[in-house]
Amino acid sequence: MGLEDRLLAALLLGGGRAPLKRLSGELGVPESDLLGAAMSLAARGYPLRVERGLLELRPADDLSVAGACAARLGTSLRFSVVYLERCGSTQDAARELAERGVAEGAVVVAEVQEAGRGRLGRSWHSAAGGVYATVVLRPPLRALRVLSLAASVAVTRVLELLGLDAKVKWPNDVQVSGRKVCGVLVEAAAEPGGVAYALVGIGLNVNNELPPELAGAATTLRELLGRPVPRLPLFLKLLEELDDVYARVREGRWGEVLREWRSKSSTLGRIVRVETPESAFTGLAVDVREDGALLIRLENGKIKEFYSGDVIHLR
Numbered sequence: 001m002g003l004e005d006r007l008l009a010a011l012l013l014g015g016g017r018a019p020l021k022r023l024s025g026e027l028g029v030p031e032s033d034l035l036g037a038a039m040s041l042a043a044r045g046y047p048l049r050v051e052r053g054l055l056e057l058r059p060a061d062d063l064s065v066a067g068a069c070a071a072r073l074g075t076s077l078r079f080s081v082v083y084l085e086r087c088g089s090t091q092d093a094a095r096e097l098a099e100r101g102v103a104e105g106a107v108v109v110a111e112v113q114e115a116g117r118g119r120l121g122r123s124w125h126s127a128a129g130g131v132y133a134t135v136v137l138r139p140p141l142r143a144l145r146v147l148s149l150a151a152s153v154a155v156t157r158v159l160e161l162l163g164l165d166a167k168v169k170w171p172n173d174v175q176v177s178g179r180k181v182c183g184v185l186v187e188a189a190a191e192p193g194g195v196a197y198a199l200v201g202i203g204l205n206v207n208n209e210l211p212p213e214l215a216g217a218a219t220t221l222r223e224l225l226g227r228p229v230p231r232l233p234l235f236l237k238l239l240e241e242l243d244d245v246y247a248r249v250r251e252g253r254w255g256e257v258l259r260e261w262r263s264k265s266s267t268l269g270r271i272v273r274v275e276t277p278e279s280a281f282t283g284l285a286v287d288v289r290e291d292g293a294l295l296i297r298l299e300n301g302k303i304k305e306f307y308s309g310d311v312i313h314l315r
C-alpha cells in the first residue's frame with residue numbers, strides 16, 4: 001500500500017484526525033514525507049489541513065460538500081455529486097437525472113432514504129449515518145452484467161483499507177465475518193442497440209443504526225471498528241475505486257476485476273442453495289463466468305448457471 005493510502009487509512013481509523021508526530025511513529029516515516037502525502041491527498045480533493053502539528057480531514061463526515069471534493073478527484077469519470085438530505089430512493093433521483101441525459105459520473109447521495117430498496121423488491125434500511133449513493137453510468141451492453149460484481153469489488157477495497165477482511169457474496173453483497181455491511185443494486189434502461197444508462201446503487205452501513213431484526217445478519221463499520229468512521233473521505237475513496245473498476249470494465253478488461261472478485265469470494269467452493277422466484281437448486285459453487293453468471297455443479301454433475309437469485313451458503 002502506498003503512503004497516501006496508508007495515511008488515509010490512519011486518518012479514517014482515527015476519526016479523521018491525528019497528530020503528525022504520532023502518525024510518523026506509527027507509520028515509520030518522517031513527518032516531511034507525511035506532509036508530502038497529505039498534500040497529494042489534498043490535491044486529489046480530500047479536505048486535509050495541518051494545524052499546529054495536527055493533521056485533520058475537515059469536514060470529515062459532511063457529505064454535503066462531497067461534490068466540491070469529488071470534482072477534484074483525478075478520476076476518468078468526472079463525478080458530479082448531487083447531495084440530498086432526504087429522498088425516497090437515490091435510484092429514483094438518479095433515474096430522473098439519467099432520463100434528462102446527464103453525463104455518466106453523476107452521483108446522487110442521500111443522508112436518509114425513506115424508501116431505500118434492495119434487490120428482489122426488498123427494502124433497504126437507510127437511517128442517517130450510512131452512505132446511500134447511486135452512480136449513473138452509460139456502459140456498453142457487454143459490460144452491464146458485471147457491473148454489480150465490479151462495484152462490490154470497489155467496496156471491498158475501501159473496507160480493506162480500514163483493515164477489514166471483506167468478502168463478496170454472489171451476486172452483490174459485501175460481508176465482514178459473515179455479516180452484510182453493504183449491498184449493491186444495479187438497475188438499467190435499454191435503448192435501441194444498447195444500454196441507455198445503468199444506475200449503480202450502493203448502500204454502505206457506516207455509522208447508522210440497524211433495526212434489531214437485522215442484528216445477526218448485518219453490521220456497520222462503526223460496530224466492526226468500535227468507533228464512527230468519517231464518511232466524507234470514505235465516500236471519496238469509494239468513488240476512486242469505482243472509477244478504477246469501471247475503467248477496466250469499460251475497456252473490456254473485466255477479467256481482471258472478476259479475478260479480484262473470485263479471490264474475495266465467500267461463495268465459490270461452498271455448497272450453496274440458490275433460490276430464484278421459480279425454483280431452488282443445491283450444488284457446489286464452482287465459478288463466476290465472464291458474464292457474471294454464477295455456475296453451480298448440481299448433484300447430477302450438470303453445471304447450472306444463474307444470473308440472479310439468492311444464495312444461501314450451506315457448508
Ligand code: BTN
Nearest residue numbers: 089116117118119133183201203
Ligand atoms: C441489496 O443488497 O439488496 C441492494 C441494496 C442497495 C441499496 C442501495 S442504497 C442506495 C441505492 N438506493 C436504493 O434505494 N438502493 C440502493
